[in-house]
Amino acid sequence: MSNALDEIVTLIAPLNRKGVAVTPSTTFATDLEWDSLTVMDFVAEMEDHFDIIIPLNLLPDLETVGQVADAVNGLIEKKNG
Amino acid sequence: MADLFDKFDGMIRAREALNFEHASPIDVVMEQIISPTEAVIKGKRTILAGTNNYLGLTFDPRCIQAAHEALDKAGTGTTGSRVLNGTYSGHKALEAAIAKLYGTEHCMVFSTGFLANMASIGTLAGKDDVIVIDADSHASIYDACKMSDATIVRFKHNDPDDLDKRLRRLGTGSNVLIVVEGLYSMLGDKAPMKELVEVKNRHGAALMVDEAHSIGVFGETGCGVAQEAGVMHDVEFMVGTFSKSVGTIGGYCVSNHPKFEILRLAARPYMFTASLPPSVVASALKAVEILGSEPQHREKLWRNARQLHEGLTRAGFNLGAAPSPVVAVKIDDRDMTVRLWEQLLNNGVYVNLAMPPATPQGLNLLRCSLSAAHTEEQVSTIVDTFERLARSNSILSKPAA
Numbered sequence: 266m267s268n269a270l271d272e273i274v275t276l277i278a279p280l281n282r283k284g285v286a287v288t289p290s291t292t293f294a295t296d297l298e299w300d301s302l303t304v305m306d307f308v309a310e311m312e313d314h315f316d317i318i319i320p321l322n323l324l325p326d327l328e329t330v331g332q333v334a335d336a337v338n339g340l341i342e343k344k345n346g
Numbered sequence: 347m348a349d350l351f352d353k354f355d356g357m358i359r360a361r362e363a364l365n366f367e368h369a370s371p372i373d374v375v376m377e378q379i380i381s382p383t384e385a386v387i388k389g390k391r392t393i394l395a396g397t398n399n400y401l402g403l404t405f406d407p408r409c410i411q412a413a414h415e416a417l418d419k420a421g422t423g424t425t426g427s428r429v430l431n432g433t434y435s436g437h438k439a440l441e442a443a444i445a446k447l448y449g450t451e452h453c454m455v456f457s458t459g460f461l462a463n464m465a466s467i468g469t470l471a472g473k474d475d476v477i478v479i480d481a482d483s484h485a486s487i488y489d490a491c492k493m494s495d496a497t498i499v500r501f502k503h504n505d506p507d508d509l510d511k512r513l514r515r516l517g518t519g520s521n522v523l524i525v526v527e528g529l530y531s532m533l534g535d536k537a538p539m540k541e542l543v544e545v546k547n548r549h550g551a552a553l554m555v556d557e558a559h560s561i562g563v564f565g566e567t568g569c570g571v572a573q574e575a576g577v578m579h580d581v582e583f584m585v586g587t588f589s590k591s592v593g594t595i596g597g598y599c600v601s602n603h604p605k606f607e608i609l610r611l612a613a614r615p616y617m618f619t620a621s622l623p624p625s626v627v628a629s630a631l632k633a634v635e636i637l638g639s640e641p642q643h644r645e646k647l648w649r650n651a652r653q654l655h656e657g658l659t660r661a662g663f664n665l666g667a668a669p670s671p672v673v674a675v676k677i678d679d680r681d682m683t684v685r686l687w688e689q690l691l692n693n694g695v696y697v698n699l700a701m702p703p704a705t706p707q708g709l710n711l712l713r714c715s716l717s718a719a720h721t722e723e724q725v726s727t728i729v730d731t732f733e734r735l736a737r738s739n740s741i742l743s744k745p746a747a
Contacts, residue, residue, distance in 0.1 A: 300703050305481065305500060318515050321491070321498040 269315065269341065270334040276310055277330070289331030311337060317344055364684050369691055371699050381405055382593075382719040387696060395714045395728050396698035398531075400671050401562050401643045402719025403593035403636060409629040416628035423623040429610065432621030440631045444598050447638045448569055448584060452606040454599050455627075457619050459558050459587025460486040462597025464493055465613035466585055467525060467554065471496035475521045478512060478551070480504065480537070482530050482706045487556065496523075503530075503706065506541040513549040522551035528560030528571030532705050532713060534672025536564075539575035547580065554583040562591025562637040563671055568644060588626075592633045596622050647671055647718040650725050654716055657729030662742040666711065674700070675712040675732065677741065683710035686735055695731045 274287050280303065281287065285296050293299045299307070308319050311333075317340040327333050364370070369388065378386040382402035383394050403409055416436060426432035437455055445453040456462040467490035471477045475496045479487055482503040491498045499516065502508035509524065516522065524546055526537050539555070546553045557570030565573030570586065572578045582603065588596035599609075610616060622630075637643070648671070655669035666674030677683040680701065687699040690712070698713040705711055714728065736742045 302703050302706075302708070309481070309500065309502065312512070312515075316515065318499055318512065321500060 268334070269337040270331070272314065273311065273330060273334050273337065276307070276314060280307065287330055289329060289334065291330045292328050293330075293333075294328065315341055317341060365681050366684060366688060368688055371687075374691070374696070382717055383721075383724060385696070387691065390692075390694055392691070392694045392696050393720075393724050393727060394696050395716070395720075396696055397717065398559065398590040398715050399593060399717045399719070400559075400591040400647055400715070401593070401633075401637060402717040403591070403633045403643075405719075406593070406633070406636065408636065409593060409632045412632040413625040413629040416624040420624035422625075424621045426620060427617055428621045429617050434621075434624055434627070436624050436627040436631065437621060440627050440634070441598075443631055443634050445600055447567060447634060448578070448600045450584075450600040451602045451604075452600060454606075454609060454613075454616065455622065456597040456599070456616055457622055458595060459585075459589055459597035460489075461615040461619065462585045462587065462599055463487055463490045463556065465615040466583060466599040466609070467491065467523070468493035468615070469609055469613040470494075470552075470554075470583070471521075471523045475523065476516055477523050477525060478509065478516075479525045480527065482527075482532070483525065484527065484531065484556065484558070487525055487527075504535065504537055506538055506545045509542065510545045510548070513545065513551060518550075522549065523554060524551050525554045525556065528555055528557040528564065529670060529672065530706075531559045531672060532700055532711060533666030533674045533709075534670040534713075535667035536560075536571055536670060539572050539577055543572075543575075543577040543580045552582040553580075554585060555581050557584055557586040559590060559672065561586045563644065563647065566641075567639075568637040568641075588630045588633070591637055592630050594626050594629050594633070596626060596630055643718040647716060650716045650718065650720045650722075653722065653725045654714060654728060657725070658732060661729065661733040661736070663732065663736070666709075671716045673714045673716070674709075675714070677710050677712060679741075680710050682739065682741060683712060686739065686741075687712055689735045689739075690731060693731050693735065695728055 277287055283298060285291060293304055312319050315337055323336055327336055374387060376385040376387060382399045382404050385392055385394055420434060424432040441453040441455050456465055463486040471494045473495035476499060477491050477496045478499045478501055480503055481500045499512055501512050526542055529536050555572050560570035562568045564571045569578060572581045583599055583601045585599045588594045651671045652669050654673050658665060664676045666676060690697055700711040700713045702708045
């Protein structure tokens with residue numbers, strides 16, 4: 266079982282303009298106050314970091330950092346077969 | 347139970363935070379249209395520099411006459427869908443003219459450009475397919491993706507290497523439809539079409555190019571950016587609109603795919619909406635003939651575009667892209683962008699105020715679009731007004747020449 270959470274928290278840091286303490290329950294829209302474009306650009310960054318494809322279709326279900334980490338873990342496992 | 351409108355509270359706050367004093371973009375009323383480049387707004391004669399009326403054909407006497415004749419002959423509207431009672435000979439003639447312009451076997455005409463994207467993108471890609479779109483795509487492309495059951499992937503704006511990387515990650519398991527635009531409407535930057543086509547061919551994907559802002563503007567016969575790049579024959583689908591260079595409203599999709607015509611029975615935004623009225627179809631047909639056969643309008647448009655780009659650059663403004671009929675002036679500060687937009691309007695120059703999230707990279711833009719119908723004097727007035735107002739607000743660093 267891979268665990269992407271720590272790496273995702275590190276990737277969030279430069280974009281964490283409000284200096285929020287990032288935990289698995291941190292939300293992108295309310296806590297980090299990211300707009301939809303920032304979220305999509307962050308998705309691209311995670312895609313490159315983990316060498317995976319994160320379809321935009323998943324975004325409506327990904328509200329918290331923990332949910333994103335779970336989704337990324339799943340995609341990494343799928344890639345590695 | 348909560349109020350349905352609660353979800354808009356953030357948007358309402360953002361709107362109220364903008365410091366409009368005299369006018370706001372959504373309140374601008376064109377009280378009288380004088381010509382393709384002038385209107386009366388708030389009682390004042392104003393130069394229109396934000397209409398996307400690239401060729402200035404909205405008042406072309408031939409287009410107006412064709413519309414009049416169709417109105418008299420066929421009435422005010424079709425009152426029906428293309429697949430029921432809404433296909434007139436005019437619709438077929440318009441489709442034939444566009445197919446001829448693009449040299450394709452097939453053309454479908456839609457009631458708006460937005461619907462052209464909804465119908466073609468949203469229908470072509472199904473649940474086992476993948477749509478790969480440029481990150482800066484127009485809202486109609488994003489919404490078409492939402493409407494389809496396909497997997498949606500985004501690549502970095504105008505970056506063929508990034509597209510290549512994402513296509514490689516996707517592998518070969520699914521059909522892939524890549525969607526890009528010819529000219530991006532906010533910054534006026536052009537897609538690297540030759541390189542995108544190379545990547546597309548390498549991966550065996552299909553490419554759709556939205557030439558909404560480039561039909562009539564680029565290419566030997568005005569087909570758009572793909573034609574200019576010499577790769578039109580290698581693009582599977584081209585869509586566009588009649589609401590810019592063509593001077594009316596509607597949209598189209600052309601293709602050589604042998605099964606293309608089945609979309610007339612599969613594309614819901616085609617089947618379940620009323621077809622274009624005869625007068626609109628007639629003026630569109632005339633305009634398509636004009637833009638294909640009269641390059642002088644395109645040449646004049648480009649002279650105007652270069653004049654505006656050079657003038658604003660010389661004044662010291664930071665512009666969004668290389669010269670094109672869309673010239674976007676970047677302003678650092680949001681409140682200053684709003685103030686300058688208002689002052690431009692009060693001084694008789696109408697441009698588009700464009701802000702996030704409608705703009706890429708969080709940019710605040712005063713977006714101008716040129717027309718072949720602008721005179722050299724009008725373009726000079728636009729440049730002078732921009733420069734004078736920016737200097738009076740101390741936002742130009744370079745001293746006056």
